[in-house]
Amino acid sequence: MDDKNPAYRLYAAYLDCINSRRFDRISDFIQDDIVRNGEKLGLVGYVAMLERDYRDIPDLSFTPEIVVAAGGTIAARLLFDCTPRGEFMGLAIDGRRVVFAENVFYRLRDGKIGTIFSIIDKAAIEAQL
């Protein structure tokens, strides 16, 4: 791992921020005009998404399994082991425990995340239901 790339430190601090639900600090990591999977969420919309995720999945936690950073891009494989209360990704989870991964790319701009390309392993969740 190229620890010299400051993106690794940024990403660790970002995960710590969202895992500790300190959304007042999220503008340290996320650009005002953040775009996620083609959707122009903006910072307010991004925080609203995280708040909804934590409401729907009270035991949500982001655990990095792989992090690769080079140039202005970070790639991460995140692991989740949690119990969504109702629906998640259109699937009726209803409090069952599910274990799945998210493979996600972050494009940085001026030292903050500007664009996110995320894929959650829906097929793996379906296989557990």
Next chain:
Amino acid sequence: MDDKNPAYRLYAAYLDCINSRRFDRISDFIQDDIVRNGEKLGLVGYVAMLERDYRDIPDLSFTPEIVVAAGGTIAARLLFDCTPRGEFMGLAIDGRRVVFAENVFYRLRDGKIGTIFSIIDKAAIEAQL
């Protein structure tokens, strides 16, 4: 992009190999005991998977949108624009055109891919049906 990392050249050559369906050359890039998403496919099983993919999706082509390599890991976001003939990921595509991405990590060992962690954007495909 850190072009000095030889993994970029390896990955470009690997994509060229599978896009040109030169599976006789795949052992240049893939370890004999390749594991994909926890499944011990081995080289023979991996080629069988690719042959099945090309049979089910005759116009399959792997187009890299993002490639990040550091240390012994490559991360790629691949784009697909194709027409699966029948079922794909349990979805009845039946020759319709679908556009989707795969976010995938490759762990290298001795200069070849040894482990793959792939997620295909099934939710995006479902939204197009």
